[in-house]
Amino acid sequence: MSGPDTIQPPLARARKAIVRAIVASAQPIAEPLVAIFLALVVGAVGITVFSGLLAGHSNFDIGLPAAAYLALLGGVASPNGITSTLNYSTPLILAGLGVGLGFKAGLFNIGGRGQFLFGTVGAMAVATTVGASQSSYITVPLALLAGAAFGAAAGFIPGFLKATSGAHEVVTTIMLNYVFVFVTYWAISGPLSLPNAHQPITADVTARNAALPIIFGDVQHPAYAGILLALAAVPIIWVLLYRTTLGFEIRSAGANPDAARYGGMKTNRLIVLTMSIAGLMSGLAGATTLMGVVQQIAPGYDTTVGFDAITVALLGRSNPVGILFSGLLLGAMRAGSQTMQVQAGVPAELVDALQAIILVFLVVNALRRWLDRRAAKRGSTPSVDAGAAQAAEGVA
Amino acid sequence: MTEDAAGATAPALEMRGITKRYPGVVANDHIDLDVCRGEIHALLGENGAGKTTLMNVLYGLARPDEGRILLDGRQIQIAGPSDAIARGISMVHQHFMLIPVLSVAENVILGAETMSNAVFVDRHEASKRIASLAARFGFDLDPDAKVGSLSVGQQQRVEILKALYRDARILVLDEPTAVLTPNETEEIFALLRRLAADGRSIVFISHKLYEVLAVADRITVIRRGRVIGERKPGETTEEELAELMVGREVELTVDRGESHIGEPVLRVEGLRVADDRHHEVVPGATFEIRAGEILGVAGVAGNGQDELVQALIGLRRCIGGKVTLMGRDVTGLSPRRLNEAGVGYVPGDRHRFGLILAFPVYDNLILTSYYRPPFAHGPIRNDSAILESAAAQIERFDIRTPSARVLTSTLSGGNQQKVVVAREFDREVKLLILDQPTRGLDVGSIEFIHRQIIAKRDAGTAVLLVSAELDEVMEMSDRIVVMYRGRMVAERDGRTADKSEVGLLMATGGQEGAATQKEAWA
Numbered sequence: 038m039s040g041p042d043t044i045q046p047p048l049a050r051a052r053k054a055i056v057r058a059i060v061a062s063a064q065p066i067a068e069p070l071v072a073i074f075l076a077l078v079v080g081a082v083g084i085t086v087f088s089g090l091l092a093g094h095s096n097f098d099i100g101l102p103a104a105a106y107l108a109l110l111g112g113v114a115s116p117n118g119i120t121s122t123l124n125y126s127t128p129l130i131l132a133g134l135g136v137g138l139g140f141k142a143g144l145f146n147i148g149g150r151g152q153f154l155f156g157t158v159g160a161m162a163v164a165t166t167v168g169a170s171q172s173s174y175i176t177v178p179l180a181l182l183a184g185a186a187f188g189a190a191a192g193f194i195p196g197f198l199k200a201t202s203g204a205h206e207v208v209t210t211i212m213l214n215y216v217f218v219f220v221t222y223w224a225i226s227g228p229l230s231l232p233n234a235h236q237p238i239t240a241d242v243t244a245r246n247a248a249l250p251i252i253f254g255d256v257q258h259p260a261y262a263g264i265l266l267a268l269a270a271v272p273i274i275w276v277l278l279y280r281t282t283l284g285f286e287i288r289s290a291g292a293n294p295d296a297a298r299y300g301g302m303k304t305n306r307l308i309v310l311t312m313s314i315a316g317l318m319s320g321l322a323g324a325t326t327l328m329g330v331v332q333q334i335a336p337g338y339d340t341t342v343g344f345d346a347i348t349v350a351l352l353g354r355s356n357p358v359g360i361l362f363s364g365l366l367l368g369a370m371r372a373g374s375q376t377m378q379v380q381a382g383v384p385a386e387l388v389d390a391l392q393a394i395i396l397v398f399l400v401v402n403a404l405r406r407w408l409d410r411r412a413a414k415r416g417s418t419p420s421v422d423a424g425a426a427q428a429a430e431g432v433a
Numbered sequence: 434m435t436e437d438a439a440g441a442t443a444p445a446l447e448m449r450g451i452t453k454r455y456p457g458v459v460a461n462d463h464i465d466l467d468v469c470r471g472e473i474h475a476l477l478g479e480n481g482a483g484k485t486t487l488m489n490v491l492y493g494l495a496r497p498d499e500g501r502i503l504l505d506g507r508q509i510q511i512a513g514p515s516d517a518i519a520r521g522i523s524m525v526h527q528h529f530m531l532i533p534v535l536s537v538a539e540n541v542i543l544g545a546e547t548m549s550n551a552v553f554v555d556r557h558e559a560s561k562r563i564a565s566l567a568a569r570f571g572f573d574l575d576p577d578a579k580v581g582s583l584s585v586g587q588q589q590r591v592e593i594l595k596a597l598y599r600d601a602r603i604l605v606l607d608e609p610t611a612v613l614t615p616n617e618t619e620e621i622f623a624l625l626r627r628l629a630a631d632g633r634s635i636v637f638i639s640h641k642l643y644e645v646l647a648v649a650d651r652i653t654v655i656r657r658g659r660v661i662g663e664r665k666p667g668e669t670t671e672e673e674l675a676e677l678m679v680g681r682e683v684e685l686t687v688d689r690g691e692s693h694i695g696e697p698v699l700r701v702e703g704l705r706v707a708d709d710r711h712h713e714v715v716p717g718a719t720f721e722i723r724a725g726e727i728l729g730v731a732g733v734a735g736n737g738q739d740e741l742v743q744a745l746i747g748l749r750r751c752i753g754g755k756v757t758l759m760g761r762d763v764t765g766l767s768p769r770r771l772n773e774a775g776v777g778y779v780p781g782d783r784h785r786f787g788l789i790l791a792f793p794v795y796d797n798l799i800l801t802s803y804y805r806p807p808f809a810h811g812p813i814r815n816d817s818a819i820l821e822s823a824a825a826q827i828e829r830f831d832i833r834t835p836s837a838r839v840l841t842s843t844l845s846g847g848n849q850q851k852v853v854v855a856r857e858f859d860r861e862v863k864l865l866i867l868d869q870p871t872r873g874l875d876v877g878s879i880e881f882i883h884r885q886i887i888a889k890r891d892a893g894t895a896v897l898l899v900s901a902e903l904d905e906v907m908e909m910s911d912r913i914v915v916m917y918r919g920r921m922v923a924e925r926d927g928r929t930a931d932k933s934e935v936g937l938l939m940a941t942g943g944q945e946g947a948a949t950q951k952e953a954w955a
């Protein structure tokens with residue numbers, strides 16, 4: 038410690054300050070970018086390790102990761118890739134906004150799967166009942182509304198349980214996922230099934246005037262109007278969060294529920310409302326998927342959107358704009374995965390692995406931040422349960 | 434302990450030119466500190482002055498950018514806490530590092546076990562050493578008692594015993610009295626004097642003036658990371674120390690002026706409140722506060738004050754009794770209805786109830802009024818009105834922040850508290866409930882907040898002041914009630930009350946002897 042003074046010249050200090058300012062302003066997006074980059078690196082290592090296995094010989098193919106990633110990019114950049122990116126991204130953005138809203142309120146909604154499926158049932162129910170008797174100008178909005186309403190109902194339940202009994206939403210949403218999976222199974226094989234089909238299957242939404250319009254692309258590679266809904270939802274959720282009193286309440290309840298309660302906010306009501314909105318968004322994701330790419334469903338229909346939306350929300354740091362970009366990114370990865378499989382021979386499931394690795398890095402970092410905060414809190418807060426006065430006799 | 438030639442004359446500890454920079458701040462700027470053998474050396478400074486950083490350097494938790502540390506005249510490098518302990522430097526933190534389910538003896542030997550062989554701890558030998566240490570320094574501790582059953586003051590003595598067990602020659606105590614009752618403070622001071630008489634050196638960190646004057650042999654004052662001065666208690670005054678500490682003249686006593694007491698504002702009759710475990714911790718409180726009057730509630734923390742306050746602001750359900758505000762029954766109203774009825778509240782735990790640290794300052798300033806015009810038009814926030822009002826409050830309440838958009842977590846404790854005070858004071862309030870309004874704040878902020886309280890009182894507001902700082906209660910209140918185990922056991926006139934009597938009432942509830950004191954902590 039007795040070394041010479043390390044006094045820096047002013048120029049070096051200014052440079053340091055500028056670097057710090059840049060780092061500080063880039064920080065919110067730096068973390069997701071680093072997570073993506075690291076996931077690509079780990080993915081590349083994985084591809085190399087298994088390259089021999091994939092090609093049926095024992096040599097490592099060092100060039101394979103680059104080839105795979107280039108094929109993935111090429112797949113996205115093709116006209117077909119663009120439309121399918123938009124189609125894949127639609128439910129990810131919608132459900133991701135819902136999960137992100139939950140995060141802002143301090144709620145961890147893992148029920149996206151069930152809410153998505155129940156939303157699908159709602160939309161299909163409209164298609165089946167109102168269906169062909171009305172023009173698509175009536176059926177489509179009605180089906181979307183029903184999807185949103187069913188999703189909201191599915192989200193309302195865990196919110197209500199938490200508000201009234203304190204049951205943790207992580208537990209209840211996971212359990213309810215099973216409930217809705219089987220409710221959906223029953224609905225498809227029962228009331229929503231075509232009456233004279235050999236096996237239970239629903240009607241085709243196109244036949245029931247409930248298909249989303251195609252905004253561009255040909256019939257083989259259409260981009261459905263659902264993406265417009267997702268794009269519109271981004272500013273709506275943003276305004277809700279940052280420009281309304283309800284958004285202020287949601288963010289307050291998430292950041293410090295005790296202070297929110299003292300501020301006169303009805304935190305229980307907020308929990309129910311937020312979970313319902315989150316469910317609504319997942320329900321819309323289900324409805325747009327059904328009315329877009331899926332069209333017709335059979336028993337066993339399921340989704341990973343509910344879980345992917347968690348990655349989307351974390352990668353977007355719960356910010357609606359961030360969620361838009363992370364939803365597009367994960368959608369693009371899915372869209373390019375088939376091309377990658379065909380051209381580079383790397384299984385399309387690599388995309389799932391990449392997504393999972395991104396999630397791991399994000400969660401690890403979130404955990405680290407949480408621990409830092411806790412440590413800082415311990416160090417700096419004056420003893421909360423400090424007691425006792427200092428009587429005169431003690432010091433005289 | 435062997436002493437070489439240098440060690441015989443040199444101070445036990447010297448810190449020379451210690452400099453520690455963190456991004457954007459110089460926490461320690463060439464600080465010199467020396468502590469002699471057998472000396473109690475007080476390190477006095479406001480929060481954030483750099484006391485803790487300096488001690489972290491000493492304890493090996495932070496590496497200084499510049500400077501040297503000498504122990505008995507020999508330069509040393511401290512690699513970390515275990516190295517510091519091995520060199521005879523021990524620290525007693527504000528937050529105890531004890532394991533409640535283990536006994537006193539087990540806690541003391543933890544990490545420095547005397548082994549009878551490779552596997553088993555020699556409990557017998559350990560007990561013997563602990564007993565002899567305790568006897569030598571007059572510790573009143575049962576080595577077999579579970580730490581969790583001890584009072585806070587006793588736990589602190591366990592921490593000190595731990596340090597002595599490790600042969601600490603230099604003992605650092607970080608704000609040791611913050612958690613103690615008056616009696617316990619007196620006991621710890623006596624213990625520190627015995628340790629000093631035994632030739633040990635003590636560094637006593639504090640921001641309380643009268644304490645350092647009472648216990649220290651020498652006082653080093655630091656401000657903004659620099660040593661501002663060194664004084665001996667006999668040659669200085671509280672006023673001078675405060676000025677050194679803050680950098681300007683400070684009013685230490687509140688100029689409370691005349692009170693003009695009017696009609697009753699708050700009337701509480703037989704209010705009963707239970708804690709989270711459904712124990713009735715306030716078994717029937719009855720009192721009244723009038724307009725322009727400050728009612729001080731004195732009491733050791735944990736005697737039902739928190740629950741009483743929470744009930745009065747609507748955060749906790751009352752299980753019985755009646756609360757009347759300006760003649761209107763407000764029992765059991767929600768926090769918002771009470772707020773609208775004219776109740777302002779400064780919570781004791783500002784980080785938990787008062788502020789959302791992750792939000793910018795302007796959001797915290799509207800935490801209770803965000804839904805009302807001009808801050809909202811229907812469901813839409815009016816950010817320009819919010820920012821405008823925030824700028825005015827920052828100005829008026831002297832909140833030191835670069836802007837209203839800064840995150841509240843980046844403000845100092847004093848400025849955070851000013852945000853709460855601005856929000857609660859800057860409107861028409863009939864009743865102000867202040868729970869530890871100046872806890873953990875520096876002298877300058879305390880002065881400011883006290884003045885604001887007096888100004889509110891003069892405007893005709895009724896004030897309920899709950900504080901564990903007896904001095905604060907004594908200086909501010911028109912009337913003082915002592916709360917002991919949920920009951921208001923005594924009432925005194927605020928201007929004529931005898932401090933030592935009130936202190937005794939706090940500790941014993943008016944009963945003879947302090948036998949029940951321990952239970953009050955449970």
